[in-house]
Each structure stands twice: as structure tokens, then as C-alpha cells.
Amino acid sequence: MAVQPIRKPTRLEPWQDPGQKPYVRIEKVTKTFGDFVAVDEVSLSIYRGEFFALLGGSGSGKTTLLRMLAGFETPTEGKIFIDGVDMAGIPPYERPVNMMFQSYALFPHMSVEQNVAFGLKQDGVGKAEIKERVGAILDLVQLGQFGKRKPHQLSGGQRQRVALARSLVKRPKLLLLDEPLGALDKRLRERTQFELVNIQEKLGVTFIVVTHDQEEAMTMSSRIAVMNHGVIAQTGTPTEIYEYPQSRFVAEFIGSVNMFEGRVVEDQADHVLIRSEDAGCDLYINHAVAVPAGATVGVAVRPEKIALSKEPPANSDGRNVTSGIVREIAYLGDVSIYLVELKTGKTVRVTAPNVVRRTEMPITWDDEVHLSWRPFAGVVLTQ
Amino acid sequence: MKQMGKLAWALWFGYAFLYVPIALLIFYSFNESRLVTVWGGFSTKWYAELLQNDQLLGAAWLSLKVAAMSATASVVLGTVAGLALARFGRFRGRTLFGGMITAPLVMPEVITGLSLLLLFVALEQAIGWPDGRGMTTITIAHTTFTMAYVAVIIQSRLVSLDESLEEAAMDLGARPAKVFFVITLPIIAPAIVSGWLLAFTLSLDDVVVASFVSGPGSTTLPMVIFSSVKFGISPQINALATLMMVVVATGIFIASLVMARQERQRKRDEQMAVQGG
Ligand SMILES: Nc1ncnc2c1ncn2[C@@H]1O[C@H](COP(=O)(O)OP(=O)(O)O)[C@@H](O)[C@H]1O
Numbered sequence: 001m002a003v004q005p006i007r008k009p010t011r012l013e014p015w016q017d018p019g020q021k022p023y024v025r026i027e028k029v030t031k032t033f034g035d036f037v038a039v040d041e042v043s044l045s046i047y048r049g050e051f052f053a054l055l056g057g058s059g060s061g062k063t064t065l066l067r068m069l070a071g072f073e074t075p076t077e078g079k080i081f082i083d084g085v086d087m088a089g090i091p092p093y094e095r096p097v098n099m100m101f102q103s104y105a106l107f108p109h110m111s112v113e114q115n116v117a118f119g120l121k122q123d124g125v126g127k128a129e130i131k132e133r134v135g136a137i138l139d140l141v142q143l144g145q146f147g148k149r150k151p152h153q154l155s156g157g158q159r160q161r162v163a164l165a166r167s168l169v170k171r172p173k174l175l176l177l178d179e180p181l182g183a184l185d186k187r188l189r190e191r192t193q194f195e196l197v198n199i200q201e202k203l204g205v206t207f208i209v210v211t212h213d214q215e216e217a218m219t220m221s222s223r224i225a226v227m228n229h230g231v232i233a234q235t236g237t238p239t240e241i242y243e244y245p246q247s248r249f250v251a252e253f254i255g256s257v258n259m260f261e262g263r264v265v266e267d268q269a270d271h272v273l274i275r276s277e278d279a280g281c282d283l284y285i286n287h288a289v290a291v292p293a294g295a296t297v298g299v300a301v302r303p304e305k306i307a308l309s310k311e312p313p314a315n316s317d318g319r320n321v322t323s324g325i326v327r328e329i330a331y332l333g334d335v336s337i338y339l340v341e342l343k344t345g346k347t348v349r350v351t352a353p354n355v356v357r358r359t360e361m362p363i364t365w366d367d368e369v370h371l372s373w374r375p376f377a378g379v380v381l382t383q
Numbered sequence: 384m385k386q387m388g389k390l391a392w393a394l395w396f397g398y399a400f401l402y403v404p405i406a407l408l409i410f411y412s413f414n415e416s417r418l419v420t421v422w423g424g425f426s427t428k429w430y431a432e433l434l435q436n437d438q439l440l441g442a443a444w445l446s447l448k449v450a451a452m453s454a455t456a457s458v459v460l461g462t463v464a465g466l467a468l469a470r471f472g473r474f475r476g477r478t479l480f481g482g483m484i485t486a487p488l489v490m491p492e493v494i495t496g497l498s499l500l501l502l503f504v505a506l507e508q509a510i511g512w513p514d515g516r517g518m519t520t521i522t523i524a525h526t527t528f529t530m531a532y533v534a535v536i537i538q539s540r541l542v543s544l545d546e547s548l549e550e551a552a553m554d555l556g557a558r559p560a561k562v563f564f565v566i567t568l569p570i571i572a573p574a575i576v577s578g579w580l581l582a583f584t585l586s587l588d589d590v591v592v593a594s595f596v597s598g599p600g601s602t603t604l605p606m607v608i609f610s611s612v613k614f615g616i617s618p619q620i621n622a623l624a625t626l627m628m629v630v631v632a633t634g635i636f637i638a639s640l641v642m643a644r645q646e647r648q649r650k651r652d653e654q655m656a657v658q659g660g
């Protein structure tokens with residue numbers, strides 16, 4: 001994963017500050033459709049100004065959770081508070097929230113301007129002010145020229161920005177975005193990610209974004225909640241989620257990962273030692289885990305944290321070092337992916353930057369190579 | 384080639400079967416002679432005579448009024464029914480209602496007519512309304528069976544309408560009633576127009592149901608035609624039938640144009656959705 005968060009880390013983050021009150025509080029919310037549990041006892045606290053991502057595969061309940069915040073679905077159980085107010089029984093048209101729909105839901109019989117002005121009209125804002133605010137927001141999304149067009153006369157990217165403008169023009173405190181970039185092609189999506197973050201920071205609106213694209217979630221958000229089958233698997237900053245996944249699901253869902261199975265043989269305050277048949281070596285990890293010696297655990301090691309060499313690493317104690325044969329090499333330009341078959345039969349994925357030209361690369365197909373990684377690279381997973 | 388020839392013949396024969404009687408009717412409406420099947424030269428005198436015939440004109444006027452009123456009523460009721468079936472989720476007995484709304488489409492007209500007549504008679508005895516049978520009862524009767532067609536048209540349009548449009552409007556602060564009038568109604572307007580035209584045409588056509596529920600002095604045009612034909616076909620009736628056909632054909636033509644436009648719009652919407660809109 002070469003992706004870095006767009007935003008710079010700043011100040012004390014609100015979720016670490018016990019004095020902060022969450023802007024949105026979701027308390028043990030469950031939603032069932034018949035016998036099917038779409039959202040299962042979800043609890044979340046989201047703070048003012050956050051760019052919060054709900055990340056999960058298709059059908060994991062992200063949209064349903066968002067629709068409960070907007071008021072289109074009623075939680076079967078649990079409570080939702082926005083700005084301290086219980087949202088139970090408050091219809092969508094009275095919530096201080098706006099939503100950008102996955103399908104954009106632009107009104108086909110109205111021009112771009114009329115679409116954007118719609119929300120202001122409902123609030124009884126004066127004509128002159130409507131004109132001014134619509135103009136300003138269309139300029140912000142760079143659609144000043146397109147006000148008179150109908151939605152079907154716009155490209156996909158332009159429609160996306162109309163939908164964004166329409167949901168922002170009422171200056172909501174909280175904006176819900178359902179797969180806002182899902183329908184755009186890759187290039188446009190990357191550019192729009194930056195625009196979205198810029199607009200969000202400029203207006204200071206709290207964003208909750210639903211996405212199934214982990215790169216998108218990693219680059220844009222301040223925090224991510226990973227959802228799986230209606231349950232929140234983990235909540236944390238992009239770095240936390242990537243570097244310290246708490247479960248196999250999260251480790252495997254975000255980026256790619258090598259999983260080694262093993263048994264805890266040494267369990268100390270500052271390290272653990274795990275004997276792994278899979279890896280063909282002992283795994284030494286420099287942090288403690290809350291599992292007793294003898295327990296079976298998984299160890300996740302990211303492909304980019306493994307070093308490849310033709311010579312055995314110097315002054316090694318045999319821990320976190322194994323060897324195998326290179327079976328596949330995928331050249332991606334900036335990095336190459338090596339699939340190495342260990343003596344134990346397990347295939348390990350390694351990514352390495354291409355520091356030299358491809359033709360000069362020392363490691364090639366069917367070479368015997370040594371793999372090694374540092375004590376901090378592995379993450380012990382019990383679930 | 385030979386195959387094609389046979390097919391073409393079959394096609395011609397089929398169309399001839401459909402349209403020769405109508406062509407003959409139009410042709411003989413311009414016949415000079417009083418004898419319907421003997422050509423006596425071209426003339427428009429039957430049309431002129433038709434315009435003098437107060438009974439026919441009265442019946443035509445009644446038919447148009449009934450058709451317009453019942454079409455309007457059935458559009459209102461049919462839209463409500465279509466909306467309920469397409470939008471209000473899975474309420475109890477929705478499948479039953481969904482099936483029942485289409486029943487009048489296949490119900491024999493004599494049964495519809497008879498049952499409505501019984502209803503009106505019973506109502507008159509019970510509450511004194513409707514007072515006798517006439518325009519009101521015909522209009523109500525026509526509304527009941529044309530409404531089913533309208534409801535089906537509206538429902539199918541609503542099913543293909545992206546529900547998130549309505550949700551988006553609500554999200555932006557519009558109350559449900561406002562959403563209906565400002566978003567839903569304008570978008571489904573073509574379906575409503577074609578529903579109205581269809582209802583209008585059906586009402587204008589009907590002779591069976593109207594015969595059951597009409598009273599003395601309230602005879603619709605098809606009823607007049609039907610009864611006068613019993614005493615022999617007159618060229619005047621041919622002229623009248625030609626005019627009616629023009630009205631009905633125009634109605635159907637406009638309805639299908641509107642439907643075609645709506646279909647194109649729907650396709651475009653769908654494409655938009657696929658391309659990311
Ligand atoms: N109105 C509904 N009725 C029945 N099932 C639903 C409804 N809405 C969503 N679901 C089901 O809930 C699950 C989660 O859906 P959704 O929240 O849309 O997932 P996601 O947005 O993560 O792809 C899906 O399996 C879906 O079929």
C-alpha cells in the first residue's frame with residue numbers, strides 16, 4: 001500500500017480528548033429486515049469536523065446505517081443522537097443532516113440551479129439569497145457555467161458535483177455521503193478525493209462517507225470504521241487500521257497481508273515468541289499480547305515489511321527469517337510483487353520498491369531467496 | 384424469397400382483415416345514396432345531416448362529458464391506488480390488492496355492468512342517492528373500470544422511478560405532500576396523461592356497462608349507434624362512426640406518443656444511472 005493519508009496529523013484528535021462531546025452518537029443500533037440482521041448492535045461516536053469513513057464490502061450494512069442517520073430507516077433497537085438530540089421519531093425533513101445519494105438522485109425535470117436551490121426553497125430563504133448561495137456553491141464545485149443545464153446534459157463527474165453542491169448548499173452540520181465517488185472512473189476518482197477533502201476542511205462540515213474502497217477510505221478519512229456483516233470490526237485512524245488490525249478480517253480486508261499460524265511459546269511483557277510451522281521459523285514480536293503461552297494465534301505480516309535477499313541476513317538469530325523459491329514476479333513500475341514459495345509449502349507475498357531497472361534486478365524467477373522482517377512488523381491476531 | 388413472399392401475403396391478409404371493414408365504413412360514409420351498400424357518388428351530406436340531428440349530438444355531448452369526467456376521476460383514484468401499491472412498502476394484503484386492482488381488466492363487462500346496476504339500485508333505496516340513473520351513474524361506472532387501467536399504468540411507472548429522488552427531496556426539507564406535488568407528479572406526468580387518454584377512450588367506447596346503468600334520457604353515443612343499427616344501417620351512422628373513430632384514434636395516437644417519449648426518458652435515466660448518474 002503506497003497510499004498515504006492526504007491530511008496532515010494535527011493537534012490533539014477529538015476522539016482522544018475526553019473533554020470533547022461527540023457530535024453523532026450511535027448507541028447499540030440494530031436494524032433487522034424480517035429475520036435478516038443488516039446492522040448489528042453498532043455503537044459509534046463521531047466528532048465535529050471529522051471525515052469519518054464507513055468501510056465494508058457490499059451488503060455489510062453501510063448504507064442501512066447511513067439511512068438510519070438520515071431518517072429513512074428506523075432502528076429496530078438502539079438510539080441515535082445528533083448534537084445531543086435523540087433522533088427517534090424525527091422525520092428526514094427535520095433533521096440537521098443532508099445526504100448525498102449513491103445514485104446522486106438529481107431531479108431530472110429541474111436544471112442544475114433548480115436542483116441546488118431546492119433545499120433552500122423548502123426553508124423559505126429569500127430569492128436574492130438563494131441566487132447568491134446557489135451561485136457561490138456552484139462556483140465552489142466549479143460548475144458556475146452549467147447552472148442552466150439539465151442533469152442528463154452533464155457528465156458523470158459533473159453530476160457528482162451537482163449532487164455534492166445540492167447537499168452542501170443548506171450548510172448542514174453533518175453530511176452523509178453514500179459511495180460519493182463510486183460511479184467515477186479511477187483517474188477522476190483520485191482527483192475528486194482531494195477536492196472532497198478540501199471542501200470538507202474549508203466548510204468545516206462533519207462528513208460520514210460510505211465506501212467499499214479501502215484506498216479511498218485510507219486517503220480521505222480521519223477515522224475509519226470497518227464493517228462486516230452488519231458489525232463494526234474495528235474503528236481507528238487509517239494508520240491504526242493498517243498497522244494494528246485487531247482481527248484477521250480487518251488485516252485481510254485492508255491491503256494485502258501474509259498470515260502465519262503458530263503457537264505462543266514465550267509470553268513476556270516486552271515480547272512474544274511464536275513457533276510457526278507455516279513460516280518455518282520462530283516469529284519474534286516486540287510487543288506483548290494478552291494470550292497465554294500455548295495458545296494458537298495468527299501473525300499478520302504486510303508484504304512491504306518483508307525484505308528479500310539472496311544472501312542470508314547477517315547476524316541473524318534465526319527468528320523472523322525464512323527462505324523459499326521465487327515463483328512469480330509482477331512488475332508494477334514503482335514496485336514489484338514477488339510470490340515466494342517457502343519450504344513449508346506456504347506462499348508469501350512480498351512487495352519491494354524497484355530501486356534499479358528491471359533488467360538489472362538481482363532476483364529473478366526460481367531463485368532461492370531469504371525473507372526477513374523486523375520485530376515490529378508482525379501483528380498477533382487472536383480472532 | 385418464396386418464403387418471404389408467403390409471409391408478406393400473410394401480413395397483408397392480416398392487416399386487410401383488420402382494416403378493410405373500417406375502410407369500408409369510412410368509404411360509405413361519403414356515399415350519396417341512402418342505400419348503404421350501393422355506391423351513388425361522393426357526398427358529404429350525411430355529415431351535414433348529422434349536425435342537424437339533435438338526438439345524436441346530445442348523445443355525443445353526453446358521451447364526451449362522461450368520458451372527460453370519468454377519465455379525470457379515474458386518474459385521481461388510479462394515481463392514489465398506484466402510489467399505494469408501488470410505494471407504501473409491504474402493507475398487509477398488498478399482494479391481494481395488487482391482484483384485485485387488475486381484476487376489472489379481465490372481468491366480463493356484463494358482470495361489471497350488472498353488479499354496478501345492483502349497487503346503484505341498492506344505494507338509491509338505502510340513502511336516496513344516486514337519484515335515478517343517468518349521467519352520474521354512467522360516470523361512476525366508467526370510473527370504476529377505467530381506474531384499474533390507470534392504476535396499472537401509474538404503478539408500473541412508479542416502480543421504475545428511482546425512490547431516492549423522493550428521499551432526496553425529503554432530505555432537503557420537503558414534506559411528503561410537497562414531495563409528491565413537486566417531484567413525483569411532474570416526473571410521472573406523462574404516465575398520467577396517457578392514463579387519462581386511455582380512460583377517456585375506454586369510456587367513449589363502452590356500450591355494455593353504460594347500457595346497464597343509464598336511465599331514460601341519458602343515452603351515450605355508442606348506445607345510440609347500437610340501437611339504431613337494429614333498424615338497419617344508415618349512412619348517417621357511418622358518418623358518425625367515422626367521426627368517433629377519428630376522436631378515438633387521435634386519443635390513442637397521442638397516448639402512445641406520450642408513452643414512447645416516457646419510455647425514451649426512462650431509458651435515458653437508466654443509462655444515466657449506469658454511467659454514474
Ligand atoms: N429495505 C430492505 N429490505 C430488506 N433487506 C434490505 C433492505 N435494505 C437493505 N437490505 C439488506 O441489508 C443488507 C445490507 O444492505 P446495505 O446497507 O445496502 O449494504 P451496503 O451498503 O454495505 O452494501 C443487504 O444484504 C441488503 O440486502
Ligand SMILES: [Mg+2]
Nearest residue numbers: 062063064178
Ligand atoms: Mg450501499
